[in-house]
Amino acid sequence: MVSRVIPVDTFDLVIFGGTGDLARRKILPGLYRRFTGGQMPPDSRIIAAARSEMDDAAYRAQVRAALEEFVPAGKRDEGGISAFLERIHYVAIDATGTSGWADLKKMMRPDVVRAFYFSVAPSLFGALAERLHENGIAGPQSRIVVEKPFGRDLESARALNRVLALHFAEEQIYRIDHYLGKETVQNLMAVRFANILFEPLWKAQYIDHVQITVAETVGVGGRGAYYDTSGAMRDMVQNHLMQLLCLIAMEPPYHFDPNAVRDEKLKVIRALDPVPPEDIVRGQYLAGGGQESYVDHAGNPRSRTESYIALKVHIANWRWKGTPFYLRTGKRLRARASEIAITFREPPHSIFDDAEDWRENVLVIRLQPDEGINLKVMIKEPGPGGMRLTQVPLDMSFAEALGPDGEDIPDAYERLIMDVIRGNQTLFMRGDEVEAAWAWADPIIAAWERRGDRPKTYEPGTSGPEDALMLMHRDGRRWREIR
Numbered sequence: 001m002v003s004r005v006i007p008v009d010t011f012d013l014v015i016f017g018g019t020g021d022l023a024r025r026k027i028l029p030g031l032y033r034r035f036t037g038g039q040m041p042p043d044s045r046i047i048a049a050a051r052s053e054m055d056d057a058a059y060r061a062q063v064r065a066a067l068e069e070f071v072p073a074g075k076r077d078e079g080g081i082s083a084f085l086e087r088i089h090y091v092a093i094d095a096t097g098t099s100g101w102a103d104l105k106k107m108m109r110p111d112v113v114r115a116f117y118f119s120v121a122p123s124l125f126g127a128l129a130e131r132l133h134e135n136g137i138a139g140p141q142s143r144i145v146v147e148k149p150f151g152r153d154l155e156s157a158r159a160l161n162r163v164l165a166l167h168f169a170e171e172q173i174y175r176i177d178h179y180l181g182k183e184t185v186q187n188l189m190a191v192r193f194a195n196i197l198f199e200p201l202w203k204a205q206y207i208d209h210v211q212i213t214v215a216e217t218v219g220v221g222g223r224g225a226y227y228d229t230s231g232a233m234r235d236m237v238q239n240h241l242m243q244l245l246c247l248i249a250m251e252p253p254y255h256f257d258p259n260a261v262r263d264e265k266l267k268v269i270r271a272l273d274p275v276p277p278e279d280i281v282r283g284q285y286l287a288g289g290g291q292e293s294y295v296d297h298a299g300n301p302r303s304r305t306e307s308y309i310a311l312k313v314h315i316a317n318w319r320w321k322g323t324p325f326y327l328r329t330g331k332r333l334r335a336r337a338s339e340i341a342i343t344f345r346e347p348p349h350s351i352f353d354d355a356e357d358w359r360e361n362v363l364v365i366r367l368q369p370d371e372g373i374n375l376k377v378m379i380k381e382p383g384p385g386g387m388r389l390t391q392v393p394l395d396m397s398f399a400e401a402l403g404p405d406g407e408d409i410p411d412a413y414e415r416l417i418m419d420v421i422r423g424n425q426t427l428f429m430r431g432d433e434v435e436a437a438w439a440w441a442d443p444i445i446a447a448w449e450r451r452g453d454r455p456k457t458y459e460p461g462t463s464g465p466e467d468a469l470m471l472m473h474r475d476g477r478r479w480r481e482i483r
């Protein structure tokens with residue numbers, strides 16, 4: 001299968017924080033792949049901005065080093081890198097000061113798409129928006145891309161929305177959640193809404209429960225001090241897991257259009273029930289495998305911040321009443337794996353004798369490591385021996401199904417940046433969505449802070465605290481293995 005590359009309009013993309021970790025690891029390698037993939041028009045430019053003084057040549061040397069580190073050797077070549085570097089410029093700017101803004105203004109071209117990627121600390125988002133506006137660098141057609149975290153509670157998210165709204169219309173603001181840029185996540189929508197097969201069954205009547213897992217093997221390491229002010233609920237559940245939940249639970253939008261999709265997601269968030277304490281398990285990893293414990297990483301022996309959380313969530317609407325969504329995410333777990341598993345109910349009546357061999361149908365959407373979709377169905381066990389049942393997977397790994405092109409599935413960041421240039425906000429969070437998600441998360445966090453709950457400890461390399469198993473067991477269910 002040959003993938004179609006649809007070029008975007010010529011653009012000037014300014015990356016504030018162009019010397020930072022995210023720019024080096026994700027944004028620049030992603031843009032390089034789009035460039036060599038033929039999607040970036042040849043006269044488009046990338047303008048990096050940060051406070052350090054340097055010229056284009058010095059910055060290009062940094063970009064080259066980043067590409068050599070983060071683009072696999074087989075996916076880059078000297079010709080491609082040299083041509084890409086020619087598209088790159090650097091300007092020294094202080095987001096909170098006055099220096100550099102006139103230089104940037106001079107560099108911007110009329111009549112091309114202008115996009116500004118805020119890949120800096122969130123405390124600088126407001127200052128950047130203000131200066132872009134005041135210096136007449138961003139006009140009504142410009143777009144800004146805002147990184148996570150978008151606030152740490154409802155109040156701060158509202159304040160950030162307000163300050164951005166002073167200078168930019170909602171149609172110009174692209175709040176990034178890179179989970180939405182993943183191929184499988186978009187495929188979830190294709191599976192649901194481009195097939196007649198699943199949608200009639202997509203409701204509490206036929207779905208027993210849903211599990212959403214985002215497991216990481218890494219700890220918080222050097223980011224410990226920052227992470228300790230956040231925790232798994234704020235860092236992962238309120239945004240990434242919430243977005244996945246919305247895509248599973250939302251009603252069919254009338255069109256695959258940014259506001260139609262986001263309206264439906266918002267309705268799901270607003271329908272979420274409060275989560276009682278007994279439906280939440282929080283954890284902190286212990287030392288092990290040559291690594292320090294969470295509290296050591298955090299530099300705070302009395303820390304009550306969670307590096308793991310599991311919770312049972314109910315959606316109070318007609319479609320989902322009676323179908324729990326179990327969410328879990330954590331660090332230093334057994335494997336790096338993200339998946340959504342939708343477990344269907346038993347058939348109403350079994351005509352087969354060996355009913356004990358029966359297993360539920362499960363639709364698994366894997367986000368990583370190997371993106372794909374897998375449906376577990378019951379069939380007859382092959383061969384003689386009577387009518388015995390067995391479960392087999394109907395497997396669709398994208399890398400296999402799409403052939404060699406499947407291996408070149410664009411990374412989430414590169415896809416999302418191209419969407420910004422196209423002016424397509426479907427895979428970005430709208431301001432009211434983010435606020436609604438905080439409005440749900442805030443009282444849950446406030447309740448455990450008020451009670452002074454201590455997270456349970458868990459051994460690294462496991463699937464998390466024992467109590468998380470009980471969250472499922474007491475409902476007669478079990479978590480899928482993290483592999």
Ligand code: NAP
Nearest residue numbers: 017018019020021022050051052094095119120121147148
């Ligand atoms: P970082 O490595 O600390 O980089 C920060 C960048 O901002 C540097 O280029 C820095 O360069 C620049 N900067 C700092 N103060 C500035 C100022 N006053 N004016 C202009 N530029 C300034 O941070 P990062 O990890 O790349 O993260 C950037 C953003 O992405 C943050 O919002 C973060 O939460 C988000 N994010 C990061 C990751 C990741 O994997 N790294 C993942 C998800 C989200 P100078 O010091 O030279 O100015």
